[in-house]
Amino acid sequence: MTTASKSSQEDFLVFALSPCSVLDDAIRKAKAKTQAIAGDQTYLSHPPHLTLYVSAFDSREKVIERCAQLAAKWTPPKLAITGWQYFSGDVLTGNQTLVCEIDDECKTTLRNYQRELIEEISGQRCVLASSNRYRPHFGNLSQVRQQAVERVGFPFVDCDWIPHLTIASIDSNQWSEVWNALRTEPPLGDFFCTKLTLFELQDGNPRAYCEWNLVG
Numbered sequence: 738m739t740t741a742s743k744s745s746q747e748d749f750l751v752f753a754l755s756p757c758s759v760l761d762d763a764i765r766k767a768k769a770k771t772q773a774i775a776g777d778q779t780y781l782s783h784p785p786h787l788t789l790y791v792s793a794f795d796s797r798e799k800v801i802e803r804c805a806q807l808a809a810k811w812t813p814p815k816l817a818i819t820g821w822q823y824f825s826g827d828v829l830t831g832n833q834t835l836v837c838e839i840d841d842e843c844k845t846t847l848r849n850y851q852r853e854l855i856e857e858i859s860g861q862r863c864v865l866a867s868s869n870r871y872r873p874h875f876g877n878l879s880q881v882r883q884q885a886v887e888r889v890g891f892p893f894v895d896c897d898w899i900p901h902l903t904i905a906s907i908d909s910n911q912w913s914e915v916w917n918a919l920r921t922e923p924p925l926g927d928f929f930c931t932k933l934t935l936f937e938l939q940d941g942n943p944r945a946y947c948e949w950n951l952v953g
Contacts, residue, residue: 755948904919
């Protein structure tokens with residue numbers, strides 16, 4: 738495990754799988770091309786990662802301990818990337834969110850990882866703060882997603898969660914230009930996630946705090 742230095746306490750943590758260097762590089766290139774076309778966009782500056790869970794915690798010690806235990810037994814999950822996918826009218830941003838599409842078999846494995854993680858740590862969350870993060874979006878969230886927020890503090894779980902790696906959530910008036918430039922250039926093939934990464938949210942941006950290599 739490696740731990741970054743921390744300048745201030747942040748309540749919200751992002752639990753994610755980080756891709757291997759080859760896929761990381763491909764995603765960063767797509768982000769750079771998007772930046773050149775459309776300028777700054779939501780999520781564009783975020784490092785490549787596959788979000789498993791987001792919640793607020795009063796204490797990190799137990800969370801870190803349980804993440805370390807999970808990472809010790811997890812093998813690096815395969816990511817078979819089949820092309821691009823996009824979430825039209827993203828329920829959290831309202832924009833067009835461009836992501837790498839992962840095949841169904843790999844999604845099943847990733848959902849199992851998410852389920853294990855949530856079972857281990859969701860009980861440690863700060864319930865009110867975690868739920869309040871998503872309450873402003875309840876008008877756009879299905880009843881299933883609202884119930885997930887109340888139950889575990891995160892709206893996208895189980896079969897309703899679509900594992901993905903995000904390029905950016907792009908403003909609608911710039912979407913066509915970005916899509917036309919990138920649509921024929923998705924990363925394709927079999928890759929792996931090689932780390933479990935814990936980010937802290939600082940002004941809405943994820944900053945790496947801890948990471949564990951997956952070698953099991």
